[in-house]
Amino acid sequence: MSEDGGLGTSRRGFLARLGVGGLGTTTGVALLWDRPASPAGGADSGTVSADTEPIDESDEPYAVWQYRRSGDDFSSTIPINVVCPLETASFEDVTDVFRDAGWYTRPEEYARYAWNRGTNQYRLQDWAATETQFGKIGRHHIRCWETDGTASIQAHVDTRAAPGHSIKSHADAQRGVENLFEKAGWQVEPDALDFGNDSGPDHDGLVSVIRKEES
Amino acid sequence: MPQNNSGLSHPLLGVNPRLTAVGLGYVIFVAVCVLASVWRRELFLSGGRLPTAIDGLSWFVIFLVSLSTFVAPILYALVNGGPGLAVTIPLAPHLAVAGTTGEIAGDVDVALALAAAGVGGSIALLREMLRRGDGSLSLYPGAVDGAILTTAPTVLGIVVLVRLVGVAGPHATTGLQITAVLSVLAVASLLAVWSQILLTISRSGFC
Numbered sequence: 001m002s003e004d005g006g007l008g009t010s011r012r013g014f015l016a017r018l019g020v021g022g023l024g025t026t027t028g029v030a031l032l033w034d035r036p037a038s039p040a041g042g043a044d045s046g047t048v049s050a051d052t053e054p055i056d057e058s059d060e061p062y063a064v065w066q067y068r069r070s071g072d073d074f075s076s077t078i079p080i081n082v083v084c085p086l087e088t089a090s091f092e093d094v095t096d097v098f099r100d101a102g103w104y105t106r107p108e109e110y111a112r113y114a115w116n117r118g119t120n121q122y123r124l125q126d127w128a129a130t131e132t133q134f135g136k137i138g139r140h141h142i143r144c145w146e147t148d149g150t151a152s153i154q155a156h157v158d159t160r161a162a163p164g165h166s167i168k169s170h171a172d173a174q175r176g177v178e179n180l181f182e183k184a185g186w187q188v189e190p191d192a193l194d195f196g197n198d199s200g201p202d203h204d205g206l207v208s209v210i211r212k213e214e215s
Numbered sequence: 216m217p218q219n220n221s222g223l224s225h226p227l228l229g230v231n232p233r234l235t236a237v238g239l240g241y242v243i244f245v246a247v248c249v250l251a252s253v254w255r256r257e258l259f260l261s262g263g264r265l266p267t268a269i270d271g272l273s274w275f276v277i278f279l280v281s282l283s284t285f286v287a288p289i290l291y292a293l294v295n296g297g298p299g300l301a302v303t304i305p306l307a308p309h310l311a312v313a314g315t316t317g318e319i320a321g322d323v324d325v326a327l328a329l330a331a332a333g334v335g336g337s338i339a340l341l342r343e344m345l346r347r348g349d350g351s352l353s354l355y356p357g358a359v360d361g362a363i364l365t366t367a368p369t370v371l372g373i374v375v376l377v378r379l380v381g382v383a384g385p386h387a388t389t390g391l392q393i394t395a396v397l398s399v400l401a402v403a404s405l406l407a408v409w410s411q412i413l414l415t416i417s418r419s420g421f422c
Contacts, residue, residue, distance in 0.1 A: 005354060005415035005416075005418055005419050006347075006353060006354035006355050006356065006358070006415065007354055007356075007358075007359060007412070007415055007416065007419065008354075008355065008356025008357060008358070008359065009356075009359055014359060014416070017359060017360060017363050018363065020363070021363035021364070021366060021367050024367050025366075025367045025370050025371060028367065028368075028371045029371060029374050031319060032319070032320065032321035032325060032371065032374070032375050032378075033321065033378070034320050034321065035320050035321040035322055035375065035378050035379055035382065035383075036320055036322055037382040038382060038383055038384025038386075038387065039384075040384035040385060040386065069264065069267055070267060071267075102320050104312075104318050104320075105316070105318065106252075106253045106312065106316050106318065107249065107252040107253045107255070107273070107276065107312070108252075108255070108256075108273075109252075109273045109277070110270045110273050110274075111255075111264075111265040111267075111269055111270060111273075121263075123263070124260075124263055124264060124265060131322060131384075132322040132323055132324035132325075133308070133309060133312050133318075133322070133324050133325075134276070134277055134280040134281075134308065134324050135277065135324070136280065136281060136284055136323070136324050136327055136390065137323060137324075137327070137386075137387060137389050137390030137393065138386035138387055138389065138390065139323075139324075139386065139387070140384070140386075157386050160389065160390075161277045161278075161280075161281045163274070163277055163278035163281045163282075164274050164277065164278075165277065168386065172386070176384075
């Protein structure tokens, strides 16, 4: 064994390495000091009625369901649960609320579609955001569509990756989005819209309406 | 120890150059898959639609990232003992996203990756110190670098974990608990490594 007991460095070299390690750690702390505060909390799990008749996609300018594409066929998967009329706001104002809360926009995960009444076509999600980059263990996840001059949001809480994600809750995420927009100064309408798009595990068919207060 | 000039025999990377090549190849493969997922609109969008196969890519990326966090660092450390690469494996997906989009924050995914880096790096160090010392911990050139490289993410992981407690939401509780367990493991292993380093320094009259 060498004189330095296998250390492989001089005193100077050792202290220099410690310095580099300390500097690197400090830089990392500075980069990661910001963390997204979850808007979760306060959700009453909705009652899912099995026999509710959902409204038709053409009844509202909003989207009603999220669709999965398979070839030229589209099948509905999970319900839209938050909508914004965009009378006093732009679609970008909506996405900025999530952006400002520190949510990630990439990677987007699965490609999903919604029915756009204005063009009579299925439309790929215009925007998506998540609380964490990969959702290893539970996260809020939203997809947004701009349809017929309005914004529709599908919000859910993902299960942990096992390794795919599935839906842990719609209601928690719906309440979470409300919390986020209220904090950003938007108004959640006291009366929700009844889309009748009840879905397990906990979406009761009532869709939150959020608008930006006129300044 | 086999010596060659390929660069793959550096002690931070691993013991067996062939396994080191596999480890490096894995990191690059994961980073490429993550980047393809990040830039999928630019790469694959056509006529307002994404090919349905891209959903498969999304699934595969989540699978790879889970593997890179919970399995690969420890596995790599045990079979090939390179702390530098064991630290890189869980961090690479996050670095790939942050490096190309600028989006990074101290969230629970990042905390898990940092703690997993700490566990992978410290197990790699202990494994190599035991091998070289024939069953007792023995320092080797590169061990100090490995210890510093492993301590940094371990400390960072703990800082992020502490920052997250109370704000991460109930759905992240399991993630925080796993981060805590991994951090304890990493700290315990690193204590063994650092005490050996400090012991050696005091013996050699270095300070």
